[in-house]
Amino acid sequence: MAENQYEIIARELLSLAGIEVNGPNVWDIQVHDTRFYERVLREASLGLGESYMDGWWDCEALDEFITRVLRADLQAKVKGNWKIAFHALRSRLFNLQSKARAFQIGEHHYDLGNDLYQAMLDSRLNYTCGYWKNATTLDEAQEAKLELVCKKIGLKPGMYVLELGCGWGSFAKYAAEKYGAHVVGVTVSKEQVKLGTELCRGLPVELRLQDYRDVTGTYDAVISIGVMEHVGYKNYRTYMEVTDRCLKEGGIAFFHTIGGNVSVTGGDPWSEKYIFPNGMLPSIAQLGKAMEGLFVMEDWHNIGPHYDKTLMAWYANFERAWPELKAKYGERFYRMWRYYLLSSAGGFRARTTQLWQVVMTRPGTPQPDCRFS
Numbered sequence: 001m002a003e004n005q006y007e008i009i010a011r012e013l014l015s016l017a018g019i020e021v022n023g024p025n026v027w028d029i030q031v032h033d034t035r036f037y038e039r040v041l042r043e044a045s046l047g048l049g050e051s052y053m054d055g056w057w058d059c060e061a062l063d064e065f066i067t068r069v070l071r072a073d074l075q076a077k078v079k080g081n082w083k084i085a086f087h088a089l090r091s092r093l094f095n096l097q098s099k100a101r102a103f104q105i106g107e108h109h110y111d112l113g114n115d116l117y118q119a120m121l122d123s124r125l126n127y128t129c130g131y132w133k134n135a136t137t138l139d140e141a142q143e144a145k146l147e148l149v150c151k152k153i154g155l156k157p158g159m160y161v162l163e164l165g166c167g168w169g170s171f172a173k174y175a176a177e178k179y180g181a182h183v184v185g186v187t188v189s190k191e192q193v194k195l196g197t198e199l200c201r202g203l204p205v206e207l208r209l210q211d212y213r214d215v216t217g218t219y220d221a222v223i224s225i226g227v228m229e230h231v232g233y234k235n236y237r238t239y240m241e242v243t244d245r246c247l248k249e250g251g252i253a254f255f256h257t258i259g260g261n262v263s264v265t266g267g268d269p270w271s272e273k274y275i276f277p278n279g280m281l282p283s284i285a286q287l288g289k290a291m292e293g294l295f296v297m298e299d300w301h302n303i304g305p306h307y308d309k310t311l312m313a314w315y316a317n318f319e320r321a322w323p324e325l326k327a328k329y330g331e332r333f334y335r336m337w338r339y340y341l342l343s344s345a346g347g348f349r350a351r352t353t354q355l356w357q358v359v360m361t362r363p364g365t366p367q368p369d370c371r372f373s
Contacts (some may be wrong), residue, residue, distance in 0.1 A: 049270035066346025119321035165227025169196030228257035
C-alpha cells in the first residue's frame with residue numbers, strides 16, 4: 001500500500017472520532033513524521049504509544065484524544081499485525097503471572113524510583129484510585145478512600161488484617177494509626193518495602209517482600225487495593241483460594257481493582273511492554289467465576305470516574321516535579337509516562353475501564369453491618 005493511502009485511511013478513521021490531523025482543537029493530533037500512519041494501522045495501540053514516545057506526533061490534550069478514540073472504538077477498526085497476535089497467543093499459552101515471574105512488575109515499575117512516586121502521589125503514597133465524593137484535593141481523596149475501605153471491612157481496634165499488595169504501606173499505616181489495627185502487608189517491590197517500613201516504624205505493621213501466594217496465617221480481614229490487575233486470569237481462582245485460606249471464620253474479604261467491560265486473556269500490548277509487565281484487567285465474569293463457591297458477594301461498588309480525576313491530579317504533580325526529575329529520567333521517559341497517565345485517564349473518561357471495590361464473606365456468614373459507600 002502506498003504511503004499516502006495509509007494516511008488517507010488513518011485520517012478517515014480519526015475523523016470518525018472527531019479528530020483532525022494537524023487540526024486546531026486541543027484533542028487533534030499534530031503529526032511530525034508521516035511514517036506514523038502506517039505504523040499505527042499495522043500495530044494499533046502498540047504503534048500509537050511507541051510512535052508518541054518516538055516523537056512522531058503530539059497532542060495538546062492527550063487525555064481527550066484517547067477518550068475520543070476509545071468512544072469511537074477505533075481499536076476494533078484497526079487490524080493488528082503479527083506482534084499483536086503473538087502477544088494474545090503468548091498470554092493464552094503461558095501463565096504470565098506465575099510465581100517465577102511475580103517479581104518482574106516490582107523491578108520494572110514499582111522500583112523505578114521512590115523520588116518519582118513521592119513527587120507524583122499524595123502525601124501518604126497511595127498509588128490507587130482516590131475517592132472524590134466529598135474531597136477537593138488529592139490528599140483528601142486518598143484519605144477518604146482509605147477510610148472507605150476501613151468502613152467496608154468493619155475495621156475495629158485490635159483486628160488483624162492481611163493486605164495482599166501493600167504498596168508503600170499507606171493503608172497499613174492509616175489502619176494502624178486511626179483504628180489500632182495490626183496489619184501484615186506483602187509486595188513484590190523491594191523499594192516499597194524499604195520506604196514503607198520506615199514510614200510505618202513504631203506501628204503494629206509488618207511489610208514483607210513476598211508473593212501473595214506464599215502468605216500464611218489467619219486474619220480478621222484479607223484485602224487488596226490495586227493488586228488484582230497483576231494477578232492474571234489464570235490465577236484469579238488461586239487469589240480467591242489464598243484469601244479463603246487466610247480468612248478467619250466470620251471474617252471479611254475485600255478487593256479494589258481496575259476492571260474491564262469484557263473478558264480478556266491479555267493486557268494492552270503497549271502498557272504490558274512499557275508500564276505493567278504481565279498486567280491485565282479482570283472482568284466481572286472472570287472475578288465472579290473465581291469467587292464462586294468460596295464467597296458471597298456482599299457489595300460491588302464502581303467508582304471508575306474517580307480514577308479519571310485521580311490520574312489527572314497525578315499528572316499535574318508529575319508535570320510540576322519534572323524539572324527536578326528530568327536529569328535522572330530523560331525525555332523519552334517523560335513522553336512514556338505522560339502517555340501512560342493521560343491515556344489511562346482517557347480510558348476511564350470513555351468508560352472502557354472501571355474501578356471496582358468488592359466486599360465478600362464466606363457462605364453462611366451473617367451479612368456484615370458495614371458502610372458500603
